[in-house]
Amino acid sequence: MGPWLDSITTWLAANPSWLSVAIFLVSFTECLAIAGIIVPGTVVLFAVAALAGSGVLPLQEVLLLGFLGGLLGDGVSYFIGRYFHQNIRRLPGLRHHPEWIGGAETYFQRYGIASLLVGRFIGPLRPMLPMVAGMFDMPLPRFIAVSIVAAAGWSMVYLIPGWAAGAAVRLPLPEGFWPQTAVVAGGLAVLLGLSIQASLRNKRYATPLIALTSLILLLAVFLGWPYLPQFDQGLMTLVQEHRSDVAQTFVVIVTRLGDFRTQFAAGALLVAALAIARQWRHLLFAAGATVGAALCNGAMKMLFARARPEVLLDPLTTYSMPSGHSSAAFALFMSLAVLAGRGQPTRLRLTWLLLGCIPAASIAMSRVYLGVHWPTDVLAGMLLAFFTCATSLAIVQRHTSLPAMPIRVWWLVLPLLLALFAICGALELPHALARYQYEAHG
Structure with missing residues (x-):
């Protein structure tokens, strides 16, 4: 694959006007039934995205092209399944590899809508699940809604x-940015590797190990941030260089979802819903993770008293480390991911955690984009949330594992949280648009 990939990237580097088309087509192919299994789209996506990041395309355009390409791939796969139904097994490729559709079919029948969200991040399942959804006549509006979120x-x-x-x-x-970045990446790789290996081997000490490793890395960030100035400055420069008025409007809405009032309301809704459903152990876990993160965050900010970046014309006067938005968002979404993964296979639990990291990381990085936190601030907030979540789960599971929540509880929890975030986003949108118009025309 090396020479083939080199020839593509070399041609695109010489013809950057085709890079947008390439990102769209590769994203489409990666999510297209059967083709997504055969074509090594993940490697090609990284390569073309790297070319785009070299100054050819802004990030928001790259994300939009990837989103639209993936969405189209999902749609075509869905209608293929809807048209052929069970005769789909006779299509070229599937006749000789029935296991391709067999695994996706079993997965879809077992997990339903959740399979389209989680399976999106599992290579062999990603291109096949939309086709299976069409084969089983999943309602089109429901499929579109789930596919938009997943894409x-x-x-x-x-x-x-x-x-x-x-x-x-x-x-x-x-100078020194890359060595310091390697140190940070190495610490996170250790946390990720230990967590995955201990979980896959079903070790009883997996959760306490994650809590201990997160605490050690958190302390390392608190003690070591004065020695990581190039990492902070370099990453801040990388993010700040690509600011735009349009992107900032969206980022402001995202960051508002991590505000204390919003996160407090979301945590209170989650706890109240679990209390109504009489899921007491799940309630103790969620409350321990979210409240513990909030209390530890406040104490640590006062202890270290780190000043904020001087990016804004009127910098905030409150302390910077750890980021409250980052710790609150990761604590909430990691709690939801842990609860969603209860009673499921280990690989599926890990995928739920990955899904939970996406909205939390978006809120955390919005703080760096807006210039109100250093990268090590949001890193410390993330590690703090990992520590409180893992500690709370270890305490709740001291004697017996936390069972899966009934589906009826999720039908209570998710609509409440989605409604809360939708209302907060809608309330912030007019203010964000007003700021954009003022900055654009003022």
Whole structure:
């Protein structure tokens, strides 16, 4: 695959006007039934996103192209399944590889709508599940709604790393940025590796190990941030260079979803819904994770008293580390992800955690984009949330594992939280648009 990929990237580098088409087509192919299994789209996506990040395309355009391409791939796959139904097994490729559709069919029948969200991040299932959804006559409006959410998260996870790598190579970043970045990435890789290995092997100490590792890394960030100035400055430069009025309007709405009042209301709704459903152990876990993160965040801010970046014309006067938005968002969404994964296979639980990281990371990075937090601030907030979530879960599971929540509870929890975030976003939208018009014409 090396020479083939090199020839494509070389041609696109010489013809950057075709890069938009390439991102759209590769995203479409990666999510298209059968083709998505055969074509190594993930590697190609990273390569073309890196080219785009080298100064050819802004991030928002790359994400939009990836989102639309993935959405079209989902739609075509869905209608293929809807048209052929059970005769789909006779299509070229599936006749000789029935296991391709067999695994997706079993997965869809077991998890329903959730399979389209989680399976989006599982390579062999991603292109096949929309086709299976069509084969089983899933209502089109429901499929479209789920596919929009899944495609949005997928485009962020698969395109941002490549684009950021291309942008970082192009920019004149501070000397020492890459060694410091390697240290930070190495610490996170240790946390990720230990968590995955202990979970896959079903070790009883997996959750306490995650809590301990998160605490050690959190302390390392608190003690080591004065020695990571190039990492902070370099990443801040990378993010700030690509600010735009249109993107800022969206980012302001995202960051408002992490405000204390919004997160407090979301946590209170979650706890109240679990109390109404009499899910007491689940309630104790969620309350311990979210309240613990809030209390620890306030105490640590006062203890370290780190000043905020001087990016804004009128910088905030409150302390900076750890980021309250980051810790609150990760605590809430990680709690939801843990609850969603109860009673499911280990790989599926890990995928739920990945899904939970997407909205939390969006809120956390919005703080760096707006210039109100250093990257190490949001990193510390994330690690704090990991620690409180894992500690709360370890305490609740001290004697027996936390069982899966009944589906009826999710039909109570999710509509409440979605309604809350929708209302908060709608209330913030007029203010964000007003700021955009003022900055654009003022």
